[in-house]
Amino acid sequence: MLQEKDILLELNDYSITFATPDGEVKAVSNMNLTVRRGERVAIVGESGSGKSQTFLGIMGLLAKNGATTGQALLEGKDVLSLKPRELDQIRGKDMAMVFQDPMTALNPSLKISRQLTEQLEVHRGLTARAASDAALDMLKRVGIPDPTRRFHLYPHELSGGMRQRIVIAMALLTKPKLLIADEPTTALDVTIQAQILDLFNDLTAEMNTALVMITHDLGVVAGLADRVAVMYAGRIVEEAPVDELFDNPAHPYTAALHASIPRPDQDVDDLVVIPGRPPNLQHLPKGCNFSPRCSQVQNDCIDRPPPLETLAPRHCAACYHPFPRREELLNHG
Numbered sequence: 001m002l003q004e005k006d007i008l009l010e011l012n013d014y015s016i017t018f019a020t021p022d023g024e025v026k027a028v029s030n031m032n033l034t035v036r037r038g039e040r041v042a043i044v045g046e047s048g049s050g051k052s053q054t055f056l057g058i059m060g061l062l063a064k065n066g067a068t069t070g071q072a073l074l075e076g077k078d079v080l081s082l083k084p085r086e087l088d089q090i091r092g093k094d095m096a097m098v099f100q101d102p103m104t105a106l107n108p109s110l111k112i113s114r115q116l117t118e119q120l121e122v123h124r125g126l127t128a129r130a131a132s133d134a135a136l137d138m139l140k141r142v143g144i145p146d147p148t149r150r151f152h153l154y155p156h157e158l159s160g161g162m163r164q165r166i167v168i169a170m171a172l173l174t175k176p177k178l179l180i181a182d183e184p185t186t187a188l189d190v191t192i193q194a195q196i197l198d199l200f201n202d203l204t205a206e207m208n209t210a211l212v213m214i215t216h217d218l219g220v221v222a223g224l225a226d227r228v229a230v231m232y233a234g235r236i237v238e239e240a241p242v243d244e245l246f247d248n249p250a251h252p253y254t255a256a257l258h259a260s261i262p263r264p265d266q267d268v269d270d271l272v273v274i275p276g277r278p279p280n281l282q283h284l285p286k287g288c289n290f291s292p293r294c295s296q297v298q299n300d301c302i303d304r305p306p307p308l309e310t311l312a313p314r315h316c317a318a319c320y321h322p323f324p325r326r327e328e329l330l331n332h333g
């Protein structure tokens with residue numbers, strides 16, 4: 001049974017809209033999600049499904065034309081209702097975000113040393129000396145070779161992989177309770193990607209930091225997350241522990257994503273592609289957002305959006321006609 005003290009983040013009926021000259025864009029619709037302390041949750045979906053905006057909204061970093069409704073409770077406190085100064089206190093201390101491009105977080109004109117120590121002095125009130133020791137120690141932990149020398153370099157003097165390690169060090173320095181990683185390895189080459197993902201795993205586990213990993217690639221979440229939430233056109237369509245999601249995908253969109261993961265023994269020509277395109281967020285379908293592309297669509301799917309319902313312990317899907325569980329299929333021959 002999930003106890004209140006175990007819950008770190010709770011989204012309740014959380015929505016994001018953007019006002020544009022052509023009308024309202026509904027980027028995130030009525031989202032409910034819980035992240036426990038120390039848990040690793042992957043948020044998976046195609047480009048434009050609302051993954052990044054969901055968490056930018058929680059961090060108070062939406063574009064000016066964006067607005068949120070509902071609640072985002074961090075340790076019971078609604079971060080959506082905080083004043084900018086109060087949010088500043090929490091951001092960087094209790095929750096931090098790492099992006100695909102490390103340069104979004106680094107100031108090109110400041111040495112690494114300054115960028116790392118500044119927040120320790122501001123948020124933790126450390127002396128310059130103590131902040132410098134702590135920052136150097138963190139550089140060692142994120143695997144920066146020769147950290148004392150690199151400490152005094154500018155960002156452009158480092159490789160992309162090194163810069164991303166610096167950003168991770170920066171995000172973890174204040175020991176946040178929640179770390180949001182938005183496609184943190186997409187810009188890096190494959191070997192470095194694996195190292196960086198290991199680093200996220202090891203350090204967040206060591207600090208009991210909850211990790212939200214945003215990715216478009218369902219193929220990378222095994223081993224990286226405890227639980228997966230699949231998003232489509234601004235809604236969570238399925239949520240389950242990672243093994244359960246792979247063994248028993250219930251939503252036709254998850255099943256299609258699953259089938260489109262390239263396998264080593266497969267020809268490129270045999271890759272499954274989901275036909276059609278996601279809906280326009282200004283004119284969402286009346287029923288299920290996936291219904292225009294869904295292979296299982298029936299009349300009720302077109303009438304009203306399916307609610308997220310529990311199918312098995314900790315496994316929910318928003319579908320009127322979910323795929324049966326594997327054991328049900330076996331029992332029925």
Ligand SMILES: Nc1ncnc2c1ncn2[C@@H]1O[C@H](COP(=O)(O)OP(=O)(O)OP(=O)(O)O)[C@@H](O)[C@H]1O
Nearest residue numbers: 018020025027046047048049050051052053054063
């Ligand atoms: N300032 C804005 N004004 C209008 N629409 C916006 C604005 N910012 C984002 N959007 C829209 O919100 C939707 C969700 O975007 P979001 O970045 O969350 O998608 P995503 O799933 O993270 O995809 P990606 O991986 O491409 O970033 C997109 O369709 C995007 O066009």
